Amino acid sequence: MKLVTAIVKPFVLEDVKGALEQIGVLGMTVSEVQGYGRQKGHTEVYRGAEYSVDFVPKVRVEVVADDTLADKVVDAVVEAARTGKIGDGKVWVTPVETVVRVRTGERGNDAI
Amino acid sequence: MLDTGDTAWMLASSALVLLMTPGLALFYGGMVRSKSVLNMMMMSISALGLVGVLWVLYGYSVAFGNDVGGGLLGNPGEFAGLEGLFGGTYLATDGGPPVDIPLVGTIPATVFAAFQAMFAIITVALISGAVADRMRFGPWLLFAGLWATVVYFPVAHWVFSFDGVTAETGGWIANQLKAIDFAGGTAVHINAGAAALALALVLGKRRGWPREPMRPHNLTLVMLGAGLLWFGWFGFNAGSAVASNGVAGITFVNTLVATSAGMLAWLLVERVRDGKPTSLGAASGVVAGLVAITPACSAVSPLGAIAVGAIAGVLCALAVGLKFRFGYDDSLDVVGVHLVGGLVGTLLIGFFATSSAPAAVDGLLYGGGFDQLWRQAVGAGAVLLFSFVVSLVLAFIVKAVVGVRVTDEQEATGIDEVEHAESGYDFSSLRGGGGLGTSSPRPPAARVEQQVPATAGKES
Numbered sequence: 179m180k181l182v183t184a185i186v187k188p189f190v191l192e193d194v195k196g197a198l199e200q201i202g203v204l205g206m207t208v209s210e211v212q213g214y215g216r217q218k219g220h221t222e223v224y225r226g227a228e229y230s231v232d233f234v235p236k237v238r239v240e241v242v243a244d245d246t247l248a249d250k251v252v253d254a255v256v257e258a259a260r261t262g263k264i265g266d267g268k269v270w271v272t273p274v275e276t277v278v279r280v281r282t283g284e285r286g287n288d289a290i
Numbered sequence: 291m292l293d294t295g296d297t298a299w300m301l302a303s304s305a306l307v308l309l310m311t312p313g314l315a316l317f318y319g320g321m322v323r324s325k326s327v328l329n330m331m332m333m334s335i336s337a338l339g340l341v342g343v344l345w346v347l348y349g350y351s352v353a354f355g356n357d358v359g360g361g362l363l364g365n366p367g368e369f370a371g372l373e374g375l376f377g378g379t380y381l382a383t384d385g386g387p388p389v390d391i392p393l394v395g396t397i398p399a400t401v402f403a404a405f406q407a408m409f410a411i412i413t414v415a416l417i418s419g420a421v422a423d424r425m426r427f428g429p430w431l432l433f434a435g436l437w438a439t440v441v442y443f444p445v446a447h448w449v450f451s452f453d454g455v456t457a458e459t460g461g462w463i464a465n466q467l468k469a470i471d472f473a474g475g476t477a478v479h480i481n482a483g484a485a486a487l488a489l490a491l492v493l494g495k496r497r498g499w500p501r502e503p504m505r506p507h508n509l510t511l512v513m514l515g516a517g518l519l520w521f522g523w524f525g526f527n528a529g530s531a532v533a534s535n536g537v538a539g540i541t542f543v544n545t546l547v548a549t550s551a552g553m554l555a556w557l558l559v560e561r562v563r564d565g566k567p568t569s570l571g572a573a574s575g576v577v578a579g580l581v582a583i584t585p586a587c588s589a590v591s592p593l594g595a596i597a598v599g600a601i602a603g604v605l606c607a608l609a610v611g612l613k614f615r616f617g618y619d620d621s622l623d624v625v626g627v628h629l630v631g632g633l634v635g636t637l638l639i640g641f642f643a644t645s646s647a648p649a650a651v652d653g654l655l656y657g658g659g660f661d662q663l664w665r666q667a668v669g670a671g672a673v674l675l676f677s678f679v680v681s682l683v684l685a686f687i688v689k690a691v692v693g694v695r696v697t698d699e700q701e702a703t704g705i706d707e708v709e710h711a712e713s714g715y716d717f718s719s720l721r722g723g724g725g726l727g728t729s730s731p732r733p734p735a736a737r738v739e740q741q742v743p744a745t746a747g748k749e750s
Contacts, residue, residue, distance in 0.1 A: 223564045225610045229503040
């Protein structure tokens with residue numbers, strides 16, 4: 179099993195979710211996060227005083243998928259999240275030891 | 291002779307001016323970081339409590355009692371508790387004879403006292419913008435009470451107490467100097483601005499200022515606050531006519547148009563200097579325009595009011611940068627907006643006053659020469675110096691006796707939690723939903739015996 183983590187622009191979330199549903203992903207976890215990469219932050223001005231805001235709002239999407247689906251998940255997210263402009267985000271994949279469904283106690287692929 | 295129209299307008303005006311203080315709480319509260327919003331608002335709100343009581347006890351007497359010497363101070367005992375102002379047999383019965391109620395002009399003296407109380411309250415509240423995030427609440431109350439007593443009440447006497455209105459002899463700026471200050475450019479704004487500078491200097495900078503960003507946490511509150519201030523300011527200025535008449539009319543219009551011009555001017559400065567017109571700039575320009583027209587609204591024409599507002603908008607927008615140059619942490623720009631705006635409005639009377647306005651004086655630009663200008667400068671300078679020096683002394687006394695600041699660690703934690711044991715906002719479903727943390731809905735005394743803490747509705 180794999181954990182696919184994607185950091186994307188907030189306004190592409192609906193597209194990403196749609197694309198994942200299309201390929202049969204049944205659930206995901208979404209959180210609002212802040213960060214920066216090559217995009218860096220932006221500058222705000224309050225009463226003439228400049229503040230550089232380094233961390234910009236992003237959305238983190240986390241999906242646990244079985245090994246065969248993981249690549250498709252990555253492709254779907256990348257395609258849905260790409261605008262071609264700087265700051266589109268990152269997607270990475272990490273191995274997952276096990277997964278347990280809390281309600282039933284099922285383990286492994288059955289719990290996804 | 292009592293006039294019911296005047297009385298009705300002054301009752302309404304008093305309530306309008308009261309609303310300015312909660313408006314100021316929103317204006318200031320939105321500008322600080324979210325961990326300080328409640329403390330910021332509490333400093334304004336507490337002025338409503340503290341100064342309201344002091345005003346009735348002796349404040350009104352010090353300001354509007356008969357002068358006890360040199361136009362500096364009213365007799366503190368004269369109307370203590372507002373005794374003698376509401377009449378002995380004030381309960382008019384149906385069909386009974388007219389009752390002799392003490393009047394100020396054409397309105398009951400109590401209405402005048404109430405109206406003026408609101409001025410004392412908001413002047414004290416204005417100071418608090420300079421000390422955001424770091425001043426302990428108890429010492430703030432102590433300073434506020436001392437300052438109202440030693441600075442505001444006497445200065446209100448100097449500026450607002452005219453001979454023969456509430457007492458035979460009034461204050462020196464109103465009667466001897468004859469500087470024009472219709473609604474409080476000196477007594478309210480220069481006064482509060484100078485005190486804010488003194489208090490900020492004694493208190494010191496916030497941790498990390500100006501290196502760390504301290505962004506306003508909620509500009510929508512700031513916009514709402516500016517709107518309420520503008521709304522209430524019609525009572526402040528047009529109510530200062532103490533009558534429902536043409537003077538109220540022209541001061542009302544000038545309060546509208548100077549403020550409009552102040553906002554546009556501030557936005558223009560931002561567009562040229564910073565590239566973008568900002569909402570904080572619009573709100574600040576509104577207040578700058580309001581401050582500047584406050585002393586001048588009875589002395590200038592509507593076109594003059596546009597000039598006064600626009601000049602104040604430009605100069606205040608530039609003045610808010612001074613704190614970075616000189617290194618004093620006037621957190622929310624009480625100096626840049628109220629001291630500078632008050633000075634601009636008070637001095638511009640010397641230029642833009644026209645004898646066709648109710649104050650009936652010509653300024654420099656209307657052929658009146660320098661006569662009014664020097665009176666304005668002396669009045670403004672006297673209030674500035676007196677307020678700054680006495681505020682400095684009071685702040686040092688409070689600092690020496692009880693201390694003024696929270697500790698560095700407390701400041702980093704956030705003053706709301708440290709001083710008030712509250713948070714302004716809770717958007718987290720973790721705490722509000724009962725998932726994390728414990729609560730004990732009992733008084734602290736009972737909690738000692740309760741060894742096992744309850745778990746916020748999750749027991750079952």
